[in-house]
Every structure is written in structure tokens, then in C-alpha cells.
Amino acid sequence: MEKRLQNVLAHAGISSRRGAADLIARGKVKVDGRVVTEKGYKLDPRRHEIFVNGQALPREEKKYYILFNKPTGVISTVKDTHGRKKVTDFFKDIKARLYPVGRLDKDTTGILIITNDGELANKLMHPRFEIEKEYQAMVNGFLAPADKERLEKGIMLEGIRTSPCIIRRVKRTRDRDVLRIKIHEGRKRQIKRMFEEVGLKVTELERTGYAGLRLGRIKRGDYRFLTESEVERLSRIGENDRSG
Ligand code: URA
Numbered sequence: 001m002e003k004r005l006q007n008v009l010a011h012a013g014i015s016s017r018r019g020a021a022d023l024i025a026r027g028k029v030k031v032d033g034r035v036v037t038e039k040g041y042k043l044d045p046r047r048h049e050i051f052v053n054g055q056a057l058p059r060e061e062k063k064y065y066i067l068f069n070k071p072t073g074v075i076s077t078v079k080d081t082h083g084r085k086k087v088t089d090f091f092k093d094i095k096a097r098l099y100p101v102g103r104l105d106k107d108t109t110g111i112l113i114i115t116n117d118g119e120l121a122n123k124l125m126h127p128r129f130e131i132e133k134e135y136q137a138m139v140n141g142f143l144a145p146a147d148k149e150r151l152e153k154g155i156m157l158e159g160i161r162t163s164p165c166i167i168r169r170v171k172r173t174r175d176r177d178v179l180r181i182k183i184h185e186g187r188k189r190q191i192k193r194m195f196e197e198v199g200l201k202v203t204e205l206e207r208t209g210y211a212g213l214r215l216g217r218i219k220r221g222d223y224r225f226l227t228e229s230e231v232e233r234l235s236r237i238g239e240n241d242r243s244g
Contacts, residue, residue: 033049046060071109111215113213140176157187
């Protein structure tokens with residue numbers, strides 16, 4: 001992924017961003033043997049050799065972006081003292097410090113992004129960016145129209161109102177509904193607690209969409225790497241956000 005040279009230097013601890021801009025302007029930085037003085041110069045730091053004052057900048061750790069279809073019975077924490085199966089156990093062959101972006105309950109299946117890019121992970125988890133999450137939930141009964149409306153408008157969970165969401169019925173079996181819910185928050189056990197508020201128990205829960213990514217044909221327990229354009233799109237989230 002392309003980044004501003006000045007930010008790459010700052011990120012590597014060379015100096016502040018302003019200091020790095022100054023080093024660049026003074027011709028102290030070489031990229032692949034060529035002095036770069038251009039303001040706002042962009043490059044992929046994993047693909048180029050950068051020298052500052054004649055010293056090589058250590059190459060950035062390779063970044064991984066994985067779309068994992070989490071199966072049931074697996075926990076989303078990185079450390080567990082009880083010997084339970086963790087999502088990171090599926091990626092032991094990848095020599096990087098990977099962790100999940102947010103959490104899914106042990107019995108929830110579906111999309112979980114796994115990465116070693118802390119910056120992107122923090123952004124995706126930050127409530128300010130209101131990342132869309134889509135779930136498919138089977139409940140132990142039928143969702144009454146009035147309850148659907150209540151949930152869509154927002155209900156109180158532990159004193160805080162949930163933001164508006166969209167609920168559609170996917171299927172109705174003899175005794176239960178299968179529903180699709182789109183939310184822009186990620187509170188603990190949010191979907192289960194929302195349905196509990198209207199007297200329904202979620203019996204199966206799958207996350208089918210996350211930040212515009214779809215589960216597609218990835219089988220439970222399988223994964224795929226995100227494409228470069230998917231990573232680019234995710235990293236641009238909030239780029240024009242100037243609220244602070
Ligand atoms: N909501 C839940 O209740 N559980 C999850 O795992 C995710 C969202």
C-alpha cells in the first residue's frame with residue numbers, strides 16, 4: 001500500500017512528520033538510490049529501499065489482511081489460559097503477530113478480519129467510522145412487525161440507545177424466522193441482546209458482511225487474503241473525515 005514518504009519516516013521513528021518533511025526537502029532521503037525531495041512523495045515502503053542520512057531504514061514488516069470465516073467453538077481472543085481453540089490457531093503458518101479485528105462470540109460464525117496492521121484494525125474498530133456489519137440470525141420464534149420497528153428505530157441497551165438499523169426477513173420456517181440485520185455498531189453480544197429485548201433468543205448467528213466485504217464462498221474455517229484494492233478501500237475509510 002502506498003504511503004507518504006514523510007509518514008513512513010515518522011512511523012519508523014526517524015523524527016516527527018514535520019522533521020521528516022524537512023529531511024526530505026533538504027535532500028537527505030534516498031529511495032532506491034535516488035534523492036527524493038518532492039513534497040507528498042508516495043511509495044510502498046515494503047517494496048523500496050529507503051536511506052536517511054546514508055542509513056538504511058529497516059523494511060516494514062509484511063502486512064497480512066485476511067478474511068476468515070470463523071467456525072463455531074472458536075474464541076476471538078489472542079490469549080487464552082484455558083486451552084480453548086482460538087482464531088489465531090488457524091494461522092500458525094503465518095509468521096506474523098496476527099489478531100482479529102473485533103470479536104465474535106464463541107458460537108457465532110462468519111466474517112472476522114485478521115491482520116497485523118494495527119493502524120487499520122484500530123480504525124475499523126473505532127465507533128466513529130460506523131463500519132457496517134451484516135448478520136443473519138435465526139430466532140426461536142417470529143419477529144412481530146411492531147418489535148421489528150422498535151429494533152430498527154433503536155432500543156435501550158444498558159442505558160444507551162442502539163443506532164437505527166435495518167432488519168429484513170430472509171426465511172420463515174414452521175416455527176422460526178431467519179433475519180438479516182445491518183448495524184453500524186459493535187457492542188458486546190449486540191444482536192443477541194437486541195432480540196432478547198423483544199423476547200426472542202438467537203439460536204444461530206452468522207456475520208455475512210463487514211465493511212462492504214462479503215463472506216462469498218469461503219467455507220467455515222477457511223480464509224482468503226484481501227485483494228490490494230480491498231485493502232486500499234478499507235484504508236481510505238474516514239480519509240475525508242475532518243471532525244477530529
Ligand atoms: N452480536 C452478537 O450477539 N454476537 C456476536 O458474535 C456478534 C454480534
